[in-house]
Every structure is written in C-alpha cells, then in structure tokens.
Amino acid sequence: MVFVVRLLILIFLSVAFSGFSQTPVPYKWGEKYGYIDAGTGKVLINPIYDKVYPFSEGRALVYRLGKGSFIDATGSIKIILKYDSALSFTEGYSAVKLAGNWGYMDKLGTLKIPTKFEQAFPFSEGMAVIKKTGKFGYIDKAGKExxxxxxxxxxxxxxGLAVIKKNGKSGYINTTGKLVITPIYDKAGNFYNGVAVVSLNNKYGIIDNTGKVSLPVEQDWVSVFNDGxxxxxxxxxWGFANTSGLMLIPFIYDWVADFQDGYAKVKKNNKYGYIDKAGTLVIPLDYQWLEDLNADGTLMAVKSGYWGCIGKENEVIAPFKYKVTRPFSEDLAVVTLGGKYGYLDKKGKLAIPFLYDYAYDMVNGWAEVVKAERTLFIDRHGNCVKYCE
Known part of the structure; x- marks a missing residue:
C-alpha cells in the first residue's frame, strides 16, 4: 500500500509571488508552516509556525504557540506582537488591533497612531481608510482625520482618487475629500491611467477621471486593465477595448485572456489561438489548448491530446508526442509514457525522465512522486529532497 504524504503549499494571489521571486513564499509541511524560495524550492525559513502570512516590505506576520511576531527574510524576530491582531506593513505602517479597536505601529513596533478606530486599513498614497462611529473616512500618518x-x-x-459609497451608490473623491464623480454607480473600481471600470444595474462600462463615460455602461462584463x-x-x-473605450477587437470570441506583452490567448468553437493588438490571429485557432508565451516567443500547445512546442509563427519547435495528463505548473507538466510518469518543460523537452509510477504537479519548486510504492519529493531538476531513503 502506497504511503501518501501530501505536500500542501499555500499559493497566494499576489504578484509578489509570481514567477521565481527571491521573496520567501509560505508553505505548509505537515501541520506547520514556513517559507521557501519559489524558484528552487529551497527551505529558507523552517516550518515551525502555526500560521503565516506573505512578506510585505521585508516583514511577515507569523504565529507560534499562540504568540504573534513579525520576522524578516532570515526568520529573525523583529517585532513581538503585543496586540490581538495585525495587518501586513504598507508604507511603513501596520494596522494593529487591541481590545476591539484599531491603530497603527511602525516597523520598530512603536504605536504611532492610538488604537481608537472600529476598523483600520493599509496606507496608500499617504492615507489610510478608517472606520469610526459606523462611518468611513481617511487619516494621514500622523493620525489626523x-x-x-x-x-x-x-x-x-x-x-489621487478613491472610491466611496453614499446612499448605497459609489463615486469618487480626491485627496482633499472633494466629490469629483457623483455617486451613481452600484460598483466602481480603482483608476488605471486615468480610467476606471464601473457598474450599474449589472452592466459594466468605463469612465475617465472627470466622470465622462468612454465605454457605455451596457456591457455584461469588463475586466481590469492589462497591457493597456x-x-x-x-x-x-468577448472582445477588447482600450483606455479611450474604443472597441479595438470586436465581439467575436467565445473566451479571451488578458493581453501580455502584446499578445492574447483567444478561444472560438473550442479551439485556441493567439492574437496581437491589431486583432490579427498570429497563431491560428487550431489547438485544444495553448500555454502562455515563453519569453522567447515559443509556447506549449495541445493537439490531438499530445503536447508539442510551437513558435509565434506557428512553426513546430518540438513534435507533438507526449500524452497530456494535466496543465503546466511552474513551467513543468506531468506527462506519461509506457505507464511511467515524468515532467516536460516549456520547450517541449523532457526535463525529468519517466521514472515514476505516479507524479503530482510541481508546486513552489517541489513535487510529490510515487516510485516502487514509496512516496518521495523531488525538486524541479528531479533531485530527491524528502523521504529519499
């Protein structure tokens, strides 16, 4: 009977942890938490904590034996938490809670703004949202309202603008508190390059920073901006609009992904391709699935149930010969051949040979595999890192 020990790793929806950052990434081993290097899977801070949070501004909030503290990237304790709760640091301040009220401390652990608010939120552009007597307002770093x-x-x-809600509707104020866009919307998003996405009666559109509508609030969905x-x-x-609200690419696709570096994945009639910002299909709608583009313009594709590698001009870089089992995870995909499992890289090359009776996805640099009825963990190079004996 295979003794399966599952490695569960926390994946946070944060840009700071994407790719192969040197920022320590939280992970769980057994019942404890620590931090690893996302690129190599190397343990940076041993799993000794009961609860951990992501690093922000060089500090991470951790809990051990019921006590909280902020540590640095080496695991050294910088602040022993004497409060009931705390938020991550932003702009040098952490919101802290004591006896039901919130205030702010600095990176030395000194209370800079007394705990007198019902709620407190992270600082942004020199101000923070607070709640007092049931209403929301803004303070500066001196604690002044x-x-x-x-x-x-x-x-x-x-x-320079913030979303506020009055009488059940959302609008915008500037940093002096002046209402610059009347609260008429059901939902409103932050501004990006002078424009924001708003919603009214379950329809979506785009406005500029004067409140002028650039894309009519008649759409069934509008995403946040990405690559303009x-x-x-x-x-x-689905189609695409620019910051002026102009529909550059008409509503012709069944699904679309965000643009990245000038290209977007699209789907039509259950086939995938890639378009450029002019709407030209640079990779035809011929594939069952397409991965994201690599830095060199190549990408992995699925055709007739097999992985292959193609270029941006649809040329075949590596033949379609490995059976698909699951999508890529951290630039490696589990593939199978002759009843054995291995890992394929995003160039279509076999990165880890077919040595295993079963293999799981690579997560934060480690993967669980089964070999000869034994469970072990390997790194992204195929080296055993846990339960090797």
Whole structure:
C-alpha cells in the first residue's frame, strides 16, 4: 500500500509571488508552516509556525504557540506582537488591533497612531481608510482625520482618487475629500491611467477621471486593465477595448485572456489561438489548448491530446508526442509514457525522465512522486529532497 504524504503549499494571489521571486513564499509541511524560495524550492525559513502570512516590505506576520511576531527574510524576530491582531506593513505602517479597536505601529513596533478606530486599513498614497462611529473616512500618518468619517464604505486612494459609497451608490473623491464623480454607480473600481471600470444595474462600462463615460455602461462584463486593454463581454462573446473605450477587437470570441506583452490567448468553437493588438490571429485557432508565451516567443500547445512546442509563427519547435495528463505548473507538466510518469518543460523537452509510477504537479519548486510504492519529493531538476531513503 502506497504511503501518501501530501505536500500542501499555500499559493497566494499576489504578484509578489509570481514567477521565481527571491521573496520567501509560505508553505505548509505537515501541520506547520514556513517559507521557501519559489524558484528552487529551497527551505529558507523552517516550518515551525502555526500560521503565516506573505512578506510585505521585508516583514511577515507569523504565529507560534499562540504568540504573534513579525520576522524578516532570515526568520529573525523583529517585532513581538503585543496586540490581538495585525495587518501586513504598507508604507511603513501596520494596522494593529487591541481590545476591539484599531491603530497603527511602525516597523520598530512603536504605536504611532492610538488604537481608537472600529476598523483600520493599509496606507496608500499617504492615507489610510478608517472606520469610526459606523462611518468611513481617511487619516494621514500622523493620525489626523484628513477626510472626516462620513461614508458608508471607502477604498484606498489610487492615482489621487478613491472610491466611496453614499446612499448605497459609489463615486469618487480626491485627496482633499472633494466629490469629483457623483455617486451613481452600484460598483466602481480603482483608476488605471486615468480610467476606471464601473457598474450599474449589472452592466459594466468605463469612465475617465472627470466622470465622462468612454465605454457605455451596457456591457455584461469588463475586466481590469492589462497591457493597456480590457476584456469586454457582451452576450456570449468577448472582445477588447482600450483606455479611450474604443472597441479595438470586436465581439467575436467565445473566451479571451488578458493581453501580455502584446499578445492574447483567444478561444472560438473550442479551439485556441493567439492574437496581437491589431486583432490579427498570429497563431491560428487550431489547438485544444495553448500555454502562455515563453519569453522567447515559443509556447506549449495541445493537439490531438499530445503536447508539442510551437513558435509565434506557428512553426513546430518540438513534435507533438507526449500524452497530456494535466496543465503546466511552474513551467513543468506531468506527462506519461509506457505507464511511467515524468515532467516536460516549456520547450517541449523532457526535463525529468519517466521514472515514476505516479507524479503530482510541481508546486513552489517541489513535487510529490510515487516510485516502487514509496512516496518521495523531488525538486524541479528531479533531485530527491524528502523521504529519499
């Protein structure tokens, strides 16, 4: 009977942890938590904690034996937490809670703003949202109420504007508290390059920072901006609009992904391809699945149930010969041949040979594999790192 020990790793939806960052990444081993290097899987901080949070501004909040503290990237304790709760550091401050009220401390652990608020949120552009007497307002880093609590809800400042809610509707204020866009929307997002996505009556559109509508609030969905464009859905079809609200690519696709480096993955009639910002199909709609583009313009593709590697001009780089089992995870995909499992890289080359009776996805540099009824863990190079004997 195979003794299966599952390695569970926390994957945080944060840009800071994407790719192969040197920032320590939280992971779970058994019932404890620590931090590893996302690129190599090397343990940076041993799993000794009961609860951990992501690093922010060089500090991470951790809990051990019921006690909280902030540590640095080496695992050294920098602040012993004397509060009931705390948030991650932003702009040098951490919101802390004591006896039901919130305030702020600095990176030395010194309380800089007294715990007198019902709620407190991270600083952004020099100000933080707080809640007092049931209403939301803004303070500066001295704790002064720059914008008095008066809103039903409020978000952090972004590009000099912040979303607020009054009488059940969302609008925008500037850093002086002046209402610059009247609260008429059901939902409103942060500004990006002078424009924001808003929603009214379950329809979506785009406005500029004066409140002028650039894309009519008639769409069924509008994404956040990425690479200067937003994904827009109307009915069952998708297209793309720019920051001026102009539909650069019409509603012709069944599904679209965000643009990255000038290209976007699209789907039509259950086939995938890639388009450029002019809407030209640079890779035809011929594939069952396409991975993201590699830095050199190549990408992995699935055709007739097999992985292969193609270039941006649809040329075959590596033949379609490995049976698909699951999608790529951390640039490696589990593949099978002759009843054995191995790993394929994003160039279509066999990175780890067919040595295993079963293999799981690579997660934060490690993967669980089964060999001769034994469970062990390997790194992304195929080296055994746990339960090797």
């Amino acid at each position: 720059i914008i008095l609590p008066q809103f039903e809800y409020a978000l952090e400042f972004s590009n 464009l937003v994904r827009v859905k109307k009915g069952e079809l």
